[in-house]
Amino acid sequence: MSxxxxxxxxxxxxxxxxxxxxxAGVRLAAAPPKMRSVNLNFYYxxxxxxxxxxxxxxxxxITALIGPSGCGKSTFLRxxxxxxxxxxxxxxxxxxxxxxxxxxxxxxxxxxxxxxxxFQKSNPFPKSIADNVAYGPRVNGVxxxxxxxxxxERSLRRAALWEEVKDKLRESAYALSGGQQQRLCIxxxxxxxxxxxxxxxxxxxxxxxxxxxxEDLLFDLKDQxxxxxxxxxxxQAARVADYTGxxxxxxxxxxxxxxxxxxxxxxxxxxxxxxxxxx
Amino acid sequence: xxxxxxxxxxxxxxMLAMTGVCAVAAVSILFxxxxxxxxxxxxxxxxxxxxxxxxxxxxxxxxxxxxxVGSAQIVLLATLIGAPVGFxxxxxxxxxxxxxxxxxxxxxxxxxxxxxxxxxxxxxxxVVVVPLHRFSALAGALALGLxxxxxxxxxxxxxxxxxxxxxxxGALALGASKWKMIATVVVPAAMRGIATGMILGVARIAGETxxxxxxxxxxxxxxxxxxxxxxxxxxxxFSHAIAPYEDWHRxxxxxxxxxxxxxxxxxxxxRFILSRGISAQRGYL
Numbered sequence: 001m002s003x004x005x006x007x008x009x010x011x012x013x014x015x016x017x018x019x020x021x022x023x024a025g026v027r028l029a030a031a032p033p034k035m036r037s038v039n040l041n042f043y044y045x046x047x048x049x050x051x052x053x054x055x056x057x058x059x060x061x062i063t064a065l066i067g068p069s070g071c072g073k074s075t076f077l078r079x080x081x082x083x084x085x086x087x088x089x090x091x092x093x094x095x096x097x098x099x100x101x102x103x104x105x106x107x108x109x110x111x112x113x114x115x116x117x118x119f120q121k122s123n124p125f126p127k128s129i130a131d132n133v134a135y136g137p138r139v140n141g142v143x144x145x146x147x148x149x150x151x152x153e154r155s156l157r158r159a160a161l162w163e164e165v166k167d168k169l170r171e172s173a174y175a176l177s178g179g180q181q182q183r184l185c186i187x188x189x190x191x192x193x194x195x196x197x198x199x200x201x202x203x204x205x206x207x208x209x210x211x212x213x214x215e216d217l218l219f220d221l222k223d224q225x226x227x228x229x230x231x232x233x234x235x236q237a238a239r240v241a242d243y244t245g246x247x248x249x250x251x252x253x254x255x256x257x258x259x260x261x262x263x264x265x266x267x268x269x270x271x272x273x274x275x276x277x278x279x
Numbered sequence: 280x281x282x283x284x285x286x287x288x289x290x291x292x293x294m295l296a297m298t299g300v301c302a303v304a305a306v307s308i309l310f311x312x313x314x315x316x317x318x319x320x321x322x323x324x325x326x327x328x329x330x331x332x333x334x335x336x337x338x339x340x341x342x343x344x345x346x347x348v349g350s351a352q353i354v355l356l357a358t359l360i361g362a363p364v365g366f367x368x369x370x371x372x373x374x375x376x377x378x379x380x381x382x383x384x385x386x387x388x389x390x391x392x393x394x395x396x397x398x399x400x401x402x403x404x405x406v407v408v409v410p411l412h413r414f415s416a417l418a419g420a421l422a423l424g425l426x427x428x429x430x431x432x433x434x435x436x437x438x439x440x441x442x443x444x445x446x447x448x449g450a451l452a453l454g455a456s457k458w459k460m461i462a463t464v465v466v467p468a469a470m471r472g473i474a475t476g477m478i479l480g481v482a483r484i485a486g487e488t489x490x491x492x493x494x495x496x497x498x499x500x501x502x503x504x505x506x507x508x509x510x511x512x513x514x515x516x517f518s519h520a521i522a523p524y525e526d527w528h529r530x531x532x533x534x535x536x537x538x539x540x541x542x543x544x545x546x547x548x549x550r551f552i553l554s555r556g557i558s559a560q561r562g563y564l
Contacts, residue, residue: 081452083448083451083452086444086447086448086451108451109454109455109456110454111454112451112452112453112454113453113454116452116453117448117452119445119448119449119452121445123443123445123446123448123449124449125446125449125450125464125468126467126468127467135450135453135455135463135464136453136454136455139450139453139454139455139456139459139463140454185449188449188453189452189453192453192454
C-alpha cells in the first residue's frame with residue numbers, strides 16, 4: 001500500500017482506479033487505517049445503491065461523508081456496523097475491514113460493541129436517563145451497581161451532558177430537550193467504549209447552539225475513537241472533519257483531506273457541490 | 280337565491296339532520312339498554328347477592344357468590360391459557376415473521392376471532408368434556424382461553440409494530456442480540472398497550488355465555504374443583520332469566536348489572552393505562 005505515489009488526481013477517481021485510491025489515503029495519514037472499505041457494492045433488491053466504494057478511515061481522525069440526498073452516504077455508513085441487515089432484501093458485495101479483520105466474519109453483537117452508532121433522529125429508549133446510558137454495558141454483562149453508576153457518569157461526562165442531568169438521572173429521557181437527547185444518545189453509544197463512532201446526520205434536527213456543542217464534543221472524542229460523520233451541512237464537514245468523502249449517485253467521487261476537498265477539489269462535480277451550484 | 284342554490288341548501292341541512300338523528304339513535308339504544316339494566320339491577324342488588332348461594336326455586340332471597348367466584352376462576356384460568364400464547368404469537372408476528380407464514384397465521388387468527396363462540400364451546404366440549412365424562416371449569420376455561428388467543432395476538436402485534444424502528448436499531452447498534460433487544464426495549468415500550476389489550480380481551484371473554492353452556496355448565500353450589508361443573512355469571516343470568524320464577528328474574532337482573540360494572544371497570548382501567556402511555560410517548564415523538 002505504502003508504495004503508492006499517486007497524485008491527488010487519482011485520489012479523486014476512486015471508481016475508476018479504486019486500488020490506488022486506498023494507498024493514497026495511507027500516504028496522507030499519520031497512522032494505519034482503523035477501517036477500510038474495499039470495492040463495496042450495495043443492493044436494495046435489484047437496485048444498486050453503492051458502486052465500488054473503496055476508502056480508508058484513519059485512526060483517531062474524523063471523516064465526513066457529504067453529498068446530496070439519496071447519494072448513498074447514509075447507506076454506506078449503515079453497512080459499516082452492519083445495521084443495514086435489519087432491512088430486508090439488502091445485499092453487500094466487497095469487503096469492510098476493521099483492524100484488517102473482515103467485519104462480515106464477526107458476530108454482529110461483537111462488531112457493534114466495537115463500532116457505535118448515533119442516528120439522525122435521537123432515539124432514547126423509554127427509560128430513565130441513567131438506564132439509557134447503562135443499556136449497552138448491561139447487555140454486555142456489566143451487573144455490579146457501582147460499575148454501572150461509574151460508567152453512566154463517565155459516559156455522560158464524555159458527552160458533556162453530566163452537569164445538566166446529574167440531578168435527574170432517574171427521570172425519563174424524554175424530559176430532555178432535543179439537543180440533550182442527542183447528546184444522551186452519544187453518551188449511550190460511548191458507554192460501551194467503541195473504537196469507531198458512526199454518526200448519521202446527528203445535528204440535522206438541532207439548533208445552532210446544540211449543533212456547536214456536539215461539534216465540540218466530536219473534537220474531544222477524537223483522541224479516543226475514530227469518527228465517521230454523515231452530514232448534509234458542508235460547513236459542518238469543513239469545521240469538524242480531517243478527511244472528507246464526496247458521494248454522488250452511489251459513487252465516491254472524491255476522497256481527500258478536508259482542506260483539499262474544500263479548497264482545491266480535483267473533480268468538477270465536487271467543486272460544483274461545495275460551491276452550491278447543485279445539490 | 281336561485282332554485283338550484285336553495286335545493287343545495289335544503290339537501291345540506293337535510294343530510295346533516297339525518298346523520299345527527301342516526302348518531303343519536305345509536306347512542307340512545309345503548310343508553311336505553313344500560314339504563315334499563317341499571318334500574319332493574321340496582322333494585323334487585325343487595326349484599327346477599329355477593330355472599331349467599333342461590334336458593335332452590337320457590338324460596339326467596341339467596342345470592343350468586345358461587346357464580347362470582349366461579350367466573351373469576353374460569354376467567355383467570357382462561358387468561359393463563361390464552362394470554363401467553365397470544366402474547367408470544369404476537370411477538371412472533373411483529374418481530375420474526377416472514378411474509379408467507381405470518382400472512383397465514385394472521386389470517387387464521389382473524390378467522391378464529393370471527394368464529395361463533397358456541398362453536399368454540401363445542402370444540403372444548405369435544406376435547407375435554409367428552410374424554411373426561413364430565414363438565415368442568417377447565418373445559419370452560421379452555422373455550423374462553425381459545426377465544427382470547429387471537430384477540431391478544433393481534434393486539435400485541437399491533438402495539439409492537441407501533442414501536443419505532445429507530446428504537447430497535449438503537450438497541451442493536453449497542454450490541455444487543457435480537458431477543459435481548461425485543462425483551463429489554465421493544466416489549467417494555469409497548470407494554471402499556473399490550474396490557475390494555477389484554478384487559479379488554481379478558482373483559483370481552485368474561486361476558487361470554489355460549490362457550491360455557493356445555494363446558495363448565497352451571498352449579499347451584501360451590502364448585503368442588505377444577506374438574507367439576509362450575510357456576511359463572513353469564514350462565515347464571517341465562518338460566519335464571521329463562522326460569523319461571525319472579526325472584527330468579529330479579530337475581531338475573533342483579534347479575535347482569537354486576538357483570539356490566541365489572542366490564543365497565545376493566546374498560547376504564549384500560550383506557551386510563553393507555554392514555555398515560557400515549558402521553559408518555561408524545562414527549563418522545
